Amino acid sequence: MAKWMSVAQVKEKIKESSAEEVTARYLELIGKSKINGYVTVSDKALEQAKKIDAEGHDGPLAGVPIAIKDNISVAGLPNSCGSKILEGYIPPFNAHVIEKLLAAGAVILGKTNMDEFAMGSSTETSHFGPSANPWDLERIPGGSSGGSAAVVAAGEAPFALGSDTGGSVRCPAAFCGVVGLKPTHGAVSRYGVVAYANSLEQVGPLANNVEDIAVLMDVIAGYDRRDSTSIESKTEYQKALVDDIKDLKIGVPKEFFGEGIHPDVEKAVWDAIHKYESLGASWEEVSMPNIKYALASYYIIAMSEAASNLARFDGTRHGLRANGENWHAMVSKTRAEGFGTETKRRILLGTYALSAGYHDKYYLKALKVRTLVKQDFDKALSKVNLLMAPTTPNPAFKIGEKIEDPLTLYLSDVNTCPINLAGLSSISVPCGFTDGLPIGLQIIGKPFDEPSVLRAAYTFEQNTDYHTKRPPEVA
């Protein structure tokens, strides 16, 4: 059995052999893994596959295995969010996207590693230790959905679900040389996804090719009455997969090629844009003057929402519970022991930004900046169809290299978080290498214009071979 298979190939294999055999093969690979991609391997995966073999299933993903980020609730499997504070918590319900996957016949392999509560760009803030980048085991896979990206890159799952609050799907996709989509805010239900920053995040798929992203979106996207921010749409994602971008107008926001960008990254992205040009597209530079404030605004909003979201982890109802002489002492100790340093930092900063006397100066101002950033995108996207830019200014860094310097680490999100602020759709596709490390091209579209984004990504993939490269370290 080939190590890296597309969903179509997996389905073919299931027909030839069985869902059980395919799942067993993935479980075997996971058993030999060197990347610490999975936090929990499901002991029900084989059973699930057997059941599909025995009973038959006509869902679009019948018997196809998938990896799930550990902040998406799967009933009966631990949902740790990379944190100690959720130790012992097993959700009694499925996230909306999991219901959809199960109905489609997918087999859940397990839960993947992530930065604690999705706060980070490297998986180093995970209570379970960092995952390794399959392209260089001494490097981080990106984050926060680093486990999901790493297992897909390493062939330990054909595809995976992550979540993207400020780049958490696209950054690890770029670092691991896989495809990752952040859908428009509202395209996919967030029900059952443990919230980091509600107004910013979306569940997003990661895969080895654009087609599999579309396959997954056709399963998970759509309105869910349990998420009031989700929106009904009739988009058929796989229909967007057309190898033709003639007349496409590309905008290149120069602010996304700022100081500190790796020259090879800059070159690879421009090469990609020129590739589009050769395929019949045109491009122009666009200016987005407020982008420089986006990162600050993003972090203030994300931390403020996070401080509130994480208040429920108080040891009273679920997860870790420390001993204390009274309730307040118990809560303090539980949170002191249960949360990691980065999570505590963000809770403190978020609490500060919302406090009386600082609320207007920080939180309110961040909201105003958010509006300006949105307007910049609206304006740019009124002239062009899509924007293209590097997903991250640099390739994957070494484990431990930046973890002591949070501000530098935060800069990893500089090109991705503005898209979350504006609620747009955006994909990262492999577009080159530097010193053997993958580089990601980010394609940004209007809200709910995933079809244009996917079409451009698909066309690029059909005319290049970056997505066929496999990491040597785990081959």
Added chain:
Amino acid sequence: MAYENPDGVKIGLEIHIQLNKLKTKMFCGCSTDYHNAAPNTHTCPICLGLPGTLPVLNKKVVEAAIKVGLALEGEIAEETQFHRKNYFYPDLPKGFQITQYDYPIVSNGKVVIEGEDGEHVVGITRAHMEEDPGKLVHIGSIEKSKGVLIDYNRSGMPLIETVTEPDMRSPKEARRFLDKFRNILEYLDVFDGNLEGAMRVDANVSVHWGTRVEVKNISSHKGVERALLYEIMRQKNVIRRGGKIVQETRHFDEGRGVTISMRTKEEAEDYRYFREPDLMPMRVRDWIPKIKETLPELPDAKRARFIEQYGITDMHARSLTSKIMLADFYEAVCAKGVDPKVAATWTADVFLGELNYRDLLISSYDGGTIGFIHAKDPEVKNSFKVLGMTELVNLFSEGKVSDRAAVEVIRTILDGTEEKTPSQIIKEKGLFKAEDDLVTKAVAEAIAENAAAVQDYLGGTEKSLNFLVGQVMKKTKGTADAKTARELIVKELKE
């Protein structure tokens, strides 16, 4: 004459009411009917705040809030939204409460009450929607508790918090306001004030137009009046001794009837409000006309109509409309063709008086029967039929029973366990007016036939009266009421 308000009292109220007539909670599908249920049986991942869950707004809550706003003659916000109020408490599963902040659904309303000097307007600053936290149950008493249990059945119950202007000038006016407010809410059929925890009140009070003090979490109308009476006395005495009133929050100890300092302004919490990102802002303007159509006749309008339509007194009309179920009961009785004035007397004066005397609260009305529960013990229940009242009023109007007998019938029904009609009771108890005549006749005979005993009694021998009563009992074969017989004899002999 205008009320002078000698102590310069200003009272404003913040009232939390549960929309306990709605079927489901505010943000999930859990049933609101948890009052007799085992702890934590009316919960789900959403109202337990499990990680990953999201609130979904129950539209009926917004409709009810708009209904309340319209009944309070307030302005309904065209666009409204929810905020998070962040604080840690064990009964608060998410670590924040979903509430409204700077865009409340209702503002600038009013309620007219019977004030110290006639009609008095109390302004409504705002009313907003929010979710109820769970409930803490102390093992043993609060002071000596060994532990606390948490019941999340209440978590996520829809609440409306109403804030009044500081327009009330006495504890009595505060109580009158609460009575009227509750009455209006019950008319709207969104609220059942009899249920435990249905209404909680915070009262702000100042004297001599000075600094205000907040008394928190009072659970009854009577409690509010008592807390305010105590607090006003306390503040007056602080000032009399040359002290200063500090802005603070106090707790009302129902048992001792005193208020105790909880925290001062400096210790006030910072709730770090921000817009709830999981709920979208709502435009409700288009809902308003339709909701307006469903608005029932409100207490003041009903009272005016009762006076007009049934020719009854303002006092009777006020009393009959003080409870929507009582008003409906009365109208059903009138619809049977009885004399509405007589019916008003029997319903508002006697029937309601007997209910109050027994601490019975009206709790249901289904068009044919009005039901009550005991204020202290909801297991104690009873009911009264429209047909029963109709029959009784008719018997009385036709002169077939005396007023004493009619009262006796009402008491018998309220105290009885078996269902009986008034005529059955009258028959069983021998309460027909004819029986009264029989007693009168027997008294006259007893007096005429026993001149010696009469003389003795008039001479001061009390025992002789007992003899005469015995004679009357003998003549009526025991159907006479001994007390009545005694009174009649005395009356007869004194004249």
